[in-house]
Amino acid sequence: MSVKVAVVTGSNKGIGFAIVRGLCKRFDGDVYLTARDVGRGKKAVADLEKEGLKPHFHQLDVTQPKSIETFRDYLKEKYGGIDVLVNNAAIAFKAxxxxxxxxxxxxxxxxxxxxxxxxxxxxxxxxxxxxxxxNVSSSAGHLSRIPSEALRNQLKDPNLTVEKLSALMQQFVDATVAGTHAAEWGNSTYVVSKVGVSALTRVQQRLLNDKGIIVNSVHPGYVDTDMTSHKGPLTIDEGASAPLYLALDAPDSVKGQYLWRDSKIVDWEGELPGPY
Structure with a gap:
């Protein structure tokens, strides 16, 4: 019987760190804390070990395909597969x-x-x-954040492909260069990136439906992290709650969905719920 394995990207601090903590307490298998910086990653592992937990570490820079391929080869050789993948790595420019x-x-x-x-x-x-x-999204990743109805219709198209979605994301980047983005896309680059993550989730689920694999996106809440300049009211463990629910507890019927921080399914195409 092969050992199960869970992977969390960008998990040396913040919500990702707390997701690793939660998985170490409950997941029946090996849990990988990954980080771009080896020193920070190993320190994070040591911090969890002080709590009596036993995460594993592997270097992973999601912006470098070679780094991802090295990690893939390691996992394939040691475990033969992946059972839980939490895509948490992200950046945000300050206001x-x-x-x-x-x-x-x-x-x-x-x-x-x-x-x-x-x-x-x-x-x-x-x-x-x-x-x-x-896929860790955000309240910023709700479709209502995009001003243009035409764009919203493209993003929620049930026949959307990864290629078409990526082309739309590139159109936004190109529009910012031309200075023509605001009317259709709005002014937040973070919003567009996370709307992309939420839309991608739905496409991925459609592609993986016949493989028995479940993909969901989640808004973890407004959390006290470096990314929010520590303005969020929630602790990192509170922010990890909904992602952990999807990784471990949600029924198999929950798939291709967008969940709020209270682990409730939200209509991604409808009105934005609150509070954040």
Whole structure:
């Protein structure tokens, strides 16, 4: 009987760290904390070991296909597959960032959307039957955040493909260079990146339906992390609650969905619920 394995990307701090903590307490198998920086990753593992937990560490930079491929080969050789994949790695520019919007758009979409796509393309072949994928989105990832009805219709198209979605995301990046993005896309590069993640989740579920694999996206809540400049009211463990529910507890009927931080399914195409 092969050992089960769970992987959390970008998990040396914040919500990802708390998801690893929760998995270590309850998941029946090996749990991998991954980080771009080896020193930070190993320190995070040591911190959890002080709590009596036993996470494993592997270096992973989701922006570097070679790094993802190295990790894939390691997992394939040691475990033969993946049972839980939590795509948590992401960046966000601060509200007072001075970089031009075109720079912010290129970097944010590269990490939060395009690197997620490449991570999934490389790791998805390892997903075992019954595997669960959790894409960490945001309240910013709700479809209502996009001003243009025409764009919203394209993003919720039941026949949307990864290629078409990626082309739309690139159109946004190009529009920021031209300075024509605001009317259709709005002004937040983070919003567009996370709407992309939420839309991607639905496409991925459709592609994996016949393989018995479950993919969902989740808004973890407004959490006290570096990313929110520690303005969020929730603890990282509270932020990990809904992602852990999807990874471990949600019924198999919950798939291709967008969940709120209270672990309730939200209509991604409807009105934005609150509070965040």
């Amino acid at each position: 007072d960032a001075t970089e031009p919007v075109a720079v912010q758009a290129k970097e944010t979409l590269f990490v939060n959307y395009f690197s997620l796509v490449s991570t999934c393309e490389i790791l998805f072949p390892l997903l075992r039957k019954g595997a669960r994928v959790v």
